[in-house]
Amino acid sequence: MIRNPILPGFNPDPSICRVGEDYYIATSTFEWYPGVQIHHSRDLVNWELVARPLDRASQLDMRGNPDSCGVWAPCLSHADGKFWLVYTDVKRLEGSFKDAHNYIVTSDRVDGDWSDPMYVNSNGFDPSLFHDEDGRKWFAVVQWNHRGPGTGGNPASASFDGILLQEWSPEAGLTGKITNIFPGSPRGLTEAPHLFKRNGWYYLTTAEGGTGYDHAVTLARSRDIRGPYELHPDDHVMTAADAPDHPIQRTGHGQYVETPSGEGFHTFLMGRPLPGRYCPMGRETGIERVVWRNDWLYLEQGGMLARARLPGLADAAAAPREALDRDFADAILPPEFQWPRTPESERIFRLEPGALVLTGRESIGSWFEQALVARRQEDFAYRAETTVEFNAQTYQQAAGLTTYYNRYKFHAVLVTDEPEIGRCLVPVSCLGDYPSGKLTFRSEDAAPLQDGPVELAVDVDHQSQRFFWRQHGDWQQIGPDLDARLISDEGPPGEHASFTGAFVGMVAFDTTGHGREARFTRFAYLPG
Numbered sequence: 001m002i003r004n005p006i007l008p009g010f011n012p013d014p015s016i017c018r019v020g021e022d023y024y025i026a027t028s029t030f031e032w033y034p035g036v037q038i039h040h041s042r043d044l045v046n047w048e049l050v051a052r053p054l055d056r057a058s059q060l061d062m063r064g065n066p067d068s069c070g071v072w073a074p075c076l077s078h079a080d081g082k083f084w085l086v087y088t089d090v091k092r093l094e095g096s097f098k099d100a101h102n103y104i105v106t107s108d109r110v111d112g113d114w115s116d117p118m119y120v121n122s123n124g125f126d127p128s129l130f131h132d133e134d135g136r137k138w139f140a141v142v143q144w145n146h147r148g149p150g151t152g153g154n155p156a157s158a159s160f161d162g163i164l165l166q167e168w169s170p171e172a173g174l175t176g177k178i179t180n181i182f183p184g185s186p187r188g189l190t191e192a193p194h195l196f197k198r199n200g201w202y203y204l205t206t207a208e209g210g211t212g213y214d215h216a217v218t219l220a221r222s223r224d225i226r227g228p229y230e231l232h233p234d235d236h237v238m239t240a241a242d243a244p245d246h247p248i249q250r251t252g253h254g255q256y257v258e259t260p261s262g263e264g265f266h267t268f269l270m271g272r273p274l275p276g277r278y279c280p281m282g283r284e285t286g287i288e289r290v291v292w293r294n295d296w297l298y299l300e301q302g303g304m305l306a307r308a309r310l311p312g313l314a315d316a317a318a319a320p321r322e323a324l325d326r327d328f329a330d331a332i333l334p335p336e337f338q339w340p341r342t343p344e345s346e347r348i349f350r351l352e353p354g355a356l357v358l359t360g361r362e363s364i365g366s367w368f369e370q371a372l373v374a375r376r377q378e379d380f381a382y383r384a385e386t387t388v389e390f391n392a393q394t395y396q397q398a399a400g401l402t403t404y405y406n407r408y409k410f411h412a413v414l415v416t417d418e419p420e421i422g423r424c425l426v427p428v429s430c431l432g433d434y435p436s437g438k439l440t441f442r443s444e445d446a447a448p449l450q451d452g453p454v455e456l457a458v459d460v461d462h463q464s465q466r467f468f469w470r471q472h473g474d475w476q477q478i479g480p481d482l483d484a485r486l487i488s489d490e491g492p493p494g495e496h497a498s499f500t501g502a503f504v505g506m507v508a509f510d511t512t513g514h515g516r517e518a519r520f521t522r523f524a525y526l527p528g
Helices: none
Strands: 015-019 023-026 037-041 048-051 071-077 082-090 102-108 120-121 129-132 137-144 160-169 173-182 191-196 201-208 216-222 230-239 249-252 257-258 264-271 284-293 296-299 322-328 337-340 348-354 353-357 373-377 383-389 397-406 409-418 420-430 454-461 464-470 476-483 503-511 515-525
Touching: 015 249, 015 257, 015 264, 023 071, 071 129, 071 191, 082 129, 120 137, 120 173, 129 191, 137 173, 137 191, 173 201, 230 249, 230 264, 230 296, 353 373, 353 503, 373 397, 383 397, 383 503, 397 454, 409 454, 409 464, 409 476, 420 476, 503 515
Parallel strands: 015 071, 216 249
Antiparallel strands: 015 023, 023 037, 037 048, 071 082, 082 102, 102 120, 129 137, 137 160, 160 173, 191 201, 201 216, 216 230, 249 264, 257 264, 264 284, 284 296, 322 515, 337 373, 348 353, 353 515, 373 503, 383 454, 383 515, 397 409, 397 503, 409 420, 454 464, 464 476
């Protein structure tokens, strides 16, 4: 059985393609580096992370990108004997403008070296590339309208001004007429275009309603790739907007794929909210079976609600959730870890046998050079543990363990040096204070430390979390019980202001500019 989500934790905007018996899904990574996650499966049940293609400065440099910017909505395809990856690097989120630059990279192997990027355009975001049967290639993208209400093509959402289509080739780039092929349904906020062809029809899948609880997969079709496109009889293929108690919410933004035998599946973005509608894992990836009736696509089970479980392709059991305990003995960064923004990773960390060494740079709230190496939260309940060796000379130097969403939303416990106390451990939070990022610094809970390594831990249980520490003896809680709902999409400032997911990881900063180092000799993630 397939269990949704198939990619738990922050894995939004799934683009799926099949190559023979192999299935690949690319998902957005936003400000986290390297860019784009690609997972592989042969049974649609079990998925393995096999590549993060955008791994050097010539492909992606997000230093200075605000939170929830960076890589939006990749499109993965395979044609002409190689993989094609289309992606956006978004440089601005707030205000009327979106500065979004679109690129294409290629590789003969999904886990190989990907090319330097070919720049395409900057009209908007969520680009995709369609390879037609005659060998021509077509580029589709959202047109972003900064002018305000009443100026766009869809009254429900003036800023999302339809889907632009233009022919593209590696040799000539964009050529020919630009056509706005689809203004969207009355739900509006039309984005995430994906084209495919079947029985002489061109089909356009889009996401609508925003990435929150009104999200939907919308389908339209045309005999001509340039349109006009007629809307699905039900407008949408799936949505949970009218079913607030359904366990799978926020369904939208996906792509159609067929098996070699002709079975149909459709990926989708999804969320699993806790009471009060908080999604700590952010936007995850699910998949559903779909069927064709009268050349239109419908969910196999009818209706518009995705299932938590459905039949897979084979008699395959889902692999159990496993604890991961990393000691860095091989001096290789384990695959679950990423860091924010910078392609110059050597400036913020290095690996040596038995340790991940972070070099303290800018603050935990920096958009440029932040020494934070973290992994996704993939479970409602988990425990994370780490061991750190760090000696601060001032309170401007700190290192420790953090549960992190972005610069405005995090909890941390930090080894530092406090006047009148000396070497100590202090709990710190930023409680969604947007946009100032003011800290809650709990100096009253500071714990004096002896010389030597410090073990740190965090227990997260749905809507609450606790930090612990020890040097010798038993674990001790430090600071109060904390609100884990902060570390979620919907934590302040609220829906449609945050697009990633919860992370837990190791952090160091040195705002003196001297680059003091912290040695982390262990990191464990233990599902609850």
